[in-house]
Amino acid sequence: GYRSRAAYKLQQLDEMEDLLSDGDRVVDLGAAPGGWLQVATERVGTGAVVGVDLQRIDPIEGVETIKGDMTDEQTREEIVERVGEADVVLSDMAPNMTGEYSLDQARSVHLARQAFETACALLRPGGDFVVKVFEGRDLDTLRDDMEAEFEYVRTTSPAASRKESSEVYLIAKGFLTAPVEEGE
């Protein structure tokens, strides 16, 4: 069994969008408790999977984990240093819910933007990026900014997540430029 119901969302996203292939190097942001890591490591075979979260992630065979805050520049630098180049960057990050939708939504967009910037620093040309975000303000701007960096961006809601109706996934395929070298 999987550690989270979220695992089924990644399975559905992969089936719809063809994200994970044998040999891929995958970085998963907001990875605890690790359901997506379990699905990703099954699907990339000889590839590599790295998970990052504020919270500790119980070990998964073949998966490297980093404990850190993605809003912290040091964490982002550490990931780039440790991973080098990635084929796929995933983010299922979500803020701690306050119950006030406009605040939770704004935090979600902020986390999604941090994930997007990290993806731009990590992805090889042609690589893919998936990010969860709550619908609402500033989502169109984020999507427009992503469209400038990828061949195309699609907004989707896997069946497994339809109950939590405000969340969508942006699927960005075909990263257009080479990753930025750290320290230059």
Ligand code: SAM
């Ligand atoms: N995909 C995961 C799975 O299948 O197990 C579930 C992820 S859960 C919906 C969202 C995660 O985002 C939480 O574990 C939370 O700690 C993490 N998160 C939220 N803000 C973060 C941040 N600033 N940096 C790193 N992780 C963060």
